Amino acid sequence: xxxxxxxxxxTNKGAWSKEEDQKLIDYIRAHGEVSxxxxxxxxxxxxxxxxxxLRWINYxxxxxxxxxxxxxxxxxxxxxxxxxGNRWSLIAGRLPGRTDNExxxxxxxxxxxxxxxxxxxxxxxxxxxxxxxxxxxxxxxNNTATGSTTDGxxxxxxxxxxxxxxxxxxxxxxxxxxxxxxDNVGLPDDLNLDLTIAxxxxxxxVEKSQGSNNDFTEAKTMAKTLLENTGKPTLLLFR
DNA sequence: AAACAATGCAACCGCACGTTT
DNA sequence: GAAACGTGCGGTTGCATTGTT
Numbered sequence: 001x002x003x004x005x006x007x008x009x010x011t012n013k014g015a016w017s018k019e020e021d022q023k024l025i026d027y028i029r030a031h032g033e034v035s036x037x038x039x040x041x042x043x044x045x046x047x048x049x050x051x052x053x054l055r056w057i058n059y060x061x062x063x064x065x066x067x068x069x070x071x072x073x074x075x076x077x078x079x080x081x082x083x084x085g086n087r088w089s090l091i092a093g094r095l096p097g098r099t100d101n102e103x104x105x106x107x108x109x110x111x112x113x114x115x116x117x118x119x120x121x122x123x124x125x126x127x128x129x130x131x132x133x134x135x136x137x138x139x140x141x142n143n144t145a146t147g148s149t150t151d152g153x154x155x156x157x158x159x160x161x162x163x164x165x166x167x168x169x170x171x172x173x174x175x176x177x178x179x180x181x182x183d184n185v186g187l188p189d190d191l192n193l194d195l196t197i198a199x200x201x202x203x204x205x206v207e208k209s210q211g212s213n214n215d216f217t218e219a220k221t222m223a224k225t226l227l228e229n230t231g232k233p234t235l236l237l238f239r
Numbered sequence: 240a241a242a243c244a245a246t247g248c249a250a251c252c253g254c255a256c257g258t259t260t
Numbered sequence: 261g262a263a264a265c266g267t268g269c270g271g272t273t274g275c276a277t278t279g280t281t
Contacts, residue, residue: 015249015275037266053267054250089269100269105248 012046016055020045024052025060058099065097069106077103078116 012020027043033056036049045052058064069077073095080091088100088107095103106112 013251035266048251050252050267051250057268058249086270101249104270109248110246 011048020047021060024056028056058101063097064099074112077107081107
């Protein structure tokens with residue numbers, strides 16, 4: 001069995017004092033972010049190593065950006081959450097100076113939930129509740145359409161090529177509404193997905209040279225099979 | 240001014256996962 | 261291969277602050 005990370009009877013809990021903060025800052029400045037387990041004792045703190053790590057990452061780290069989220073940050077959170085779900089650390093990784101805890105708190109704040117609802121999006125599952133949200137043009141031919149599935153769809157320019165990224169959540173292959181001819185509604189065109197996504201829950205990336213309906217049908221079938229066999233969603237990438 | 244509700248945020252907890260022994 | 265360890269993540273809680281009645 002695993003031993004507890006610290007002796008809880010001898011550790012402080014709750015809010016950190018200025019003295020504790022300073023001890024932690026001084027120690028990390030001198031030694032860097034080394035073994036967190038050893039930090040409390042070495043720094044003279046009556047705290048659990050995990051608590052020290054959290055305090056440093058979420059509050060004391062010099063790169064942490066304080067203050068309200070700007071509108072572009074808010075938009076990016078909404079878009080990335082539609083694509084990645086509650087993977088707060090991945091989302092925070094695209095927001096310089098923001099921590100996963102901060103993004104998570106912000107997402108769960110009434111402010112953002114109200115905004116999403118006003119856009120017609122269910123904050124819990126990103127389902128479109130009416131046809132006002134996330135209108136997008138279809139590929140390069142500017143057709144607009146709306147729908148009601150949870151597939152995420154995004155376009156961005158990577159290596160000067162137009163890339164459409166379709167993310168297929170667990171439940172999207174089951175409903176009859178997922179006709180391959182549907183123009184699924186998900187994310188707006190302006191999402192820059194120039195990012196390296198390491199999604200451990202995805203079985204694989206499926207790439208196609210052309211995103212025709214036949215290709216999409218075939219890829220969906222493949223993804224559905226993988227989902228049934230592995231219980232994991234598949235990321236579909238069309239070029 | 241007081242009471243209550245709503246909100247924001249820091250921190251804790253348990254679990255999962257990769258690494259080391 | 262199994263157990264122990266260290267770390268990171270996401271969910272949840274609790275408290276302080278702010279707004280409303």
